[in-house]
Amino acid sequence: MSQVETGKTLLEAKALSRHFIVKGDGGFFSKRKSIAAVEGADVALRAGKILAVVGESGSGKSVLARLLSRIVSPTSGELVLNGETVDLKTQRDLAYASQVQLVLQDPFAAMNPVRRVGHSLERPLSIHGVPEDEISARAHEILESVSLTPPQQFLDRYPHELSGGQLQRINIARALAVKPKVLLADEPISMLDVSVRLGILNLLRSLCDDKNLAIMYITHDIASARYIADEVVVMYAGQIVERSNDTSLINSPQHPYTQLLIASVPDPTNLGAEVVKAPSGGAAAFNLNGCRFSPRCSQALAMCATNEPPMVEVAPGQHAKCWLHASDAQRASVTISNKSKNEMESKNV
């Protein structure tokens, strides 16, 4: 199989959005609201590189993974696979599945509990056209590539007979069975014991390097993102709020949310540091008009509540979606348009 050159963009999302219609919380007769689970996401997955998507629950990171794997269809935006725009009106087909795969968070839930591991591993091989007589050999090969030996021992077992770490390796193996170019991993280690997490991260890193895969690693744990990622993206309330071409945003975060995130991580080497306090959030505190983080932001400006900030370059290769870093010209244009909007509104009164 010919290797793709390192760094080539394999899967790209352009302004990807996914809205859900939900009932408002005023009871039975309340109006339906549209909630943007993901909005305007631009990500590029490159061969041989790991992109980390960092965010908390509700940030939209898992929905983004499902959008990229086409398990969920977007309400707007574009997907480009291998340079060709994907036709989003048709159903996801086998060809796409053989290129883009997804590994889920809970290793036990992701395997059919009443079938043996061998079955779950052989199905993808069979679906994607591996000849009947080669299936067993290929299954053994894949298990060896995720360091599970002797392979037959694992194939014969039921999921509940194995540990979380072993099962997650099998899940990764299953995703790799179809030889995809892109691997999306949705919080692959959060449900595992601490001592086995690094093993899985090291495995992902070596698979990425050996097979020149493009990997998207989704997590809420920014320290693990720093450990394996080449590029980092931070999400909040469905939007990407900061990104960098390397891990520099972790050392020098520019967006107030990223700063809050990093300051909140327990850091044993820095005991007694000033505790950052942000007003208690909760899902209801998103501001949908301006910057979504503004209700919790200690550095918010007046315009943050009413105008959505642009993505601004804050350092070479690092961008943040924040008015604090916008140029004077950008801010000025907004102030002007705000003023004229206010004038128009007062005239209509």
Next chain:
Amino acid sequence: MTDKTILEVQNFDVDYGYGDAAVRAVSDVSFTLGASKVLGVAGESGSGKSPLVYGLTRLLREPGVIVGGEVKFHLDGEGEFDILSASEEEIRKIRWSHISIVLQSALSALNPLRRIGREFDEVLRVHDANLSKEQRRERSEELLALVGLRPDRLRRFPHELSGGQRQRIMIAMALALRPELVIMDEPTTALDVVTQREIVSELAELRRQLGFAMIFITHDLSLLVELADDIMVMYAGQIVERAPAKELHDAPRHPYTLGLMNSFPPLHGERTELEGIPGSPPDLKALPTGCPFSPRCAFAMDKCRQERPPLVLEAGTEHSVACWLHDSSYQGAVPVELSKRLAKNSGGAQ
């Protein structure tokens, strides 16, 4: 706060199952807890941290059974309380008023069909029949204010609140009767990092105000280093190391503790490849002879595979380890990584 001991545990054993089918979940655990101190209990699957703490309070579910040891509480106004031989009535008296517990998932602990106010009302009513309804409501509002929530939260249902708010309510309920000991079972594991930070700092503030002792169970060792006075590391049902938090972090003695700390990738500093700990968490049904950690230990010797090391307190310190490398019988040199008084920023998790 005095130097009083409020909990003494001796040779505590807990099994899952009975007779020949029994599996030892907690094995020969002994420790003490001082008043107003925070004890962190760290461990992974099969470590025994949950059966230990639930067993101590007789809250362990079927098929858990306590099969040995002594557990004595020293509570205000109650003197010495031997929970293993106490009657149900006696236990009920001290439960919640002296010892309370915060569970991992508030969503499953709170009745989804009841408003929060009703839950508080219930707790207060059961324990003090003298309070009037008005007084109970006032007290509930006080408790909510204690954890930084507005009084109107009393009218909400659990699903209408965020995870962080629910957990704060659990904490408020646990503190309702001003207990001396609060047990927390992974209270922040299901929460995001920012909320976790808020709750942890609120807990510190509450402890300053109310002076209760805490047993905090978690797998997140880095959180304990900040939060706890002492940390107890458990593996396969046994205590493998116990030390003051900072000391444990700076100079771990047990290979498992070292491995565990090295499993947390650092947020700052050099990016190097880390190992974690090879192998899988122990299978309690089939523990190896000798030290249960020996199959995964980089420093294991023959003795480790034959005999289980006892937990030994190092003279003149508050540091105990269960490891043959630190036993007086060991003649060789202790590996650099596990030596005393390491200079900061070398080895370990930096």
Next chain:
Amino acid sequence: MKHLQLPKSLKVRIGLAGLGMFILLTIIGPWIAPYDPNYTGFAQNASPSWNHLLGTTIQGQDVLSQLLIGCRSTMVVSFIAGFLATIISIVIGVASGYVGGKADEGLSVLSNVFLAIPGLPLLIVLNSYLPAGQQTNPLVIGSVIALTGWAWGARVLRAQTLSLRDRDFVEAARIIGEKRVRIMFGEIGPNLLPILTSSLLFTILYAVGVYTTLAFLGLTNVSTWNWGTMLYWAQSNNAGLAGEWWWVGPPGIMIALIGTSLALINFGIDEFINPRLRAGGVSAKLRRASGAPRRPRLGLTPVLHKSTEAGSR
């Protein structure tokens, strides 16, 4: 299934033994029946004796022979009805649960209609439309009974499928590219086995009851022998009033026995099918032996000291 083991529970073993006996009788019944059930030459109304273990009817027929031959007919029809009904309920229940949308709505309406229609009257009506020749055909009668008995199982399977559909392993199957039908029957299906088997067992029981009732009412061909027909003849000859317990009793007892066997098997089905539960739960025997209370109370974990006797107060 590679590792088939006999279930540990005593209840299930008894149930399986009972079922096994009935299946045996179904096969060899006609051979071991001592006499021709139609032969009317014996002493009439004789109570049980060595020659006639279950006595004779008012027309001088041997009851035991009727019982043994009747077993085959009853069992065959009931099993056919049970299996057919279960197949219909799988197809409709799983499809509507997994596919959802309009198809689900339509199939649900269909199930609800069949559920609401009273079974027996419908059966009577359907039966009366059967051409006379077909009325003795077990396949035909079985199908007719199946038509009235599938709806409950379909609803149960639909509910179960709905809950399984959202599980991670189903999503994982979709992600690797598995087709819908294969997911329904290859992934979700095996997880439905416990409830399916339960449904099958009870549908068979339902069929036994319904078929016997139809026969008892004289609506099936009264010249084929089954337990219901026996009761029909007994009833029309006032056997109960005359105290001929050997004629009235046995068919009823047989029905009760087959019902009990099926119910007992149902207890252990979960354990047998779900590999995770095969390891076995807490053995009550071991618990008793160790001295712990029979039902440990929540909030009062038993304390058993090896040196002392029984547990907590």
